[in-house]
Amino acid sequence: MFEDPILNVRPFAVLLLPLGGFVVLALFGDWIRKDKEEQGAAWLACATVIAAFLLAAFTSARLYDLVAGPEGLRFSQPYLGFEWIAVGSFRVPISLLIDPLSSVMMLVVTGIGALIHVYSIGYMAHDEDKVCFFSYLNLFTFFMLLLVMGGSLPLLFIGWEGVGLCSYLLIGFWYRKDSASAAGLKAFVVNRIGDVGLILGMIFIFHAFGSLDLVDIADNAGSLAPEALWHWGPVTIACLLLFVGAAGKSAQIPLHVWLPDAMEGPTPVSALIHAATMVTAGVYLVARVGPLYHQSETAMLVVAVTGASTALMAGTIAMVQTDIKRVLAYSTVSQLGFMFLAAGMGAFGVAVFHLYTHAFFKALLFLGSGSVIHAMSGEQDMRSMGGLRKKIPWTFWTFLIGTLAIAGIPPLAGFFSKDEILLAALHNPVLLGIALTTALLTAAYMARLLFLTFFGEFRGGHEAEHHLHESPWSMLAPLVVLAVGSVVSGYALFPGAHGASVRLPGVLQPVFRLPEPHVAHVAWLPVAATLSGVVGILMAWYLYLAMPELRASLARPLRPALRLFGAKYFFDHVYDGFVRHAVVAGSERLLWKRVDMAVIDGAVNRTASLTRALAEMLRPVQTGFVRHYVLLVLAGAVAVVSYLLASAERLAP
């Protein structure tokens, strides 16, 4: 295997730079705090991530050179030189895995991460504890890089847990607000449920296949027996367990409930963690062990159906939300569903392609919404906005580009990735129908958000109108960069094998050890996709700008559906009811009153009273007279000696 010295060192530098930033901020935070503005902390954090991005870009360039070159490099496994765990045949070396998939993820994490770090300088300018905020952001970047670069499942898992921790810390960053700390807790608890699945999946994979190394798993998956639908073989079980983890992290039904609440965190956090990077970790995981999934029809179907139903459900909920960030949160859930739909149809490369384009436009939309909230002095309710187009033009234009990109209007990025997903779902009419409907809904709710926020008359009152202001350059610059990315990322070409330039899915194809997919050209599909986007936007335009009175007349017949969407399909109610009635009441009535008090306490108390009764009986033996004791000792000695003599006689020949 060809080894490249550059690829063996540089990835560790990429990984450790943000960690270094975190360590410095955590250890010397007090010293930086003496600087009143605390801008030192912000600049340091930005510098580490930007440096990491540049290194990651050089690393990726080197990787693609070698992949396209005569060496035909497939992947590189930088090794730090020691093992983390070595127990029998279970070995976890500290080694990374650098291949096209992790390089794309690395670029997304550091690139989008760097922009959001810069944006945070402006957004968090008035916050009290910037040192803490930026140290968490740096720590998050480190763990996310570990997640996408880790060479084995245990290392991936450390990153997985680490980003979960940072997510919790940052959602609850404004911890004095009760709703924020509750949302952090909810995210943590729901993610734990998913993590149990991931741990069990890892244990099961080690038990069944004997290795947790990602390259081993991918290389050997092809030789495992394929498992047909409803055949519960080891591959299916392993994949489904891993998918529980992926669904928890990537907010898929039924573990999606934490993501909308996570919007309590500062907006840059929502953009970085809960839109562009961390929530896509589930998609990355499924794609990473894609060859394994490919062997199990059941697992693929579960992934596809979960993705499609999540996409549709979240899309409908987004239609009725009034909080600008919650619309985007449900949009994220919906788009993640799209990615899983693609993965479930076997198009792992397409899933990652959508992950990559989505990272641009969703980060753009979140940062744009942050800029709106900044202009509105903290107001997040779209009903109090309107007509902001003229007041904050930079934000408006970039936001418009993001909206068109996510709506799938050509030639923006979202069109390409969504088109590929539809193409992958082509042979399943039901899923294709759901995907097209969701595409229409996506365009509709995003256009609704755009119209409510930027068009019409301002509804926030004179006081708020007076305060409206465009954001500082540190917030606008990332918006512009991301807007450019949202336009061009769909075209981006990567050097593929044999010197050809290919789009992202083609570059990733070797990672999944699958044959090059047969690319069907269906002329009507891009047209249908574009049409659904345009129709969605037109629907929103009619309902919210052209004929608002139509909305009221439609609301009456549609009331049951609107109620269902408004209540978020009653997931929170059901979980709340389950926890309150089944868990709390069951614990109280059965486990506490019956099991604990009757059985366990009863056993302990019975033992004590039995001992007491026995002691009561034996008490008179203790008379206090020395000669009685002597008598007993003597009697005992006589008894022992006579027993020994008796047995000696019996044993004697």
Add this chain to the structure above:
Amino acid sequence: MDQPAFVHDALLLSLVLFALGTLGVFLRKNVITVLMSIELMLNGANLAFVAFSRAAGTLDGQVLVFFVMVVAAAEAAVGLGIVISLQRHKDTLDVDAFNVMKG
């Protein structure tokens, strides 16, 4: 001298000594006398050891006797210390006066 006869006599004497000691422990009221009776029992046992040692022609029994003597000396030291303490505590040395451990 006839070996078994000698052992027989010695054992008989040791039994008498031991029995006398035991009776002393049971019947005497004074703590010091009880301690002396215990010494008597130990010496009865020592005599048996020496007799058996002589009969078997080994030194094991005699070595053991030295041990018993040392332990008896230590026991006497501790015992007499306790006796002094008892005397100070209750102004009497009657064994039956010390019955606070009654259950």
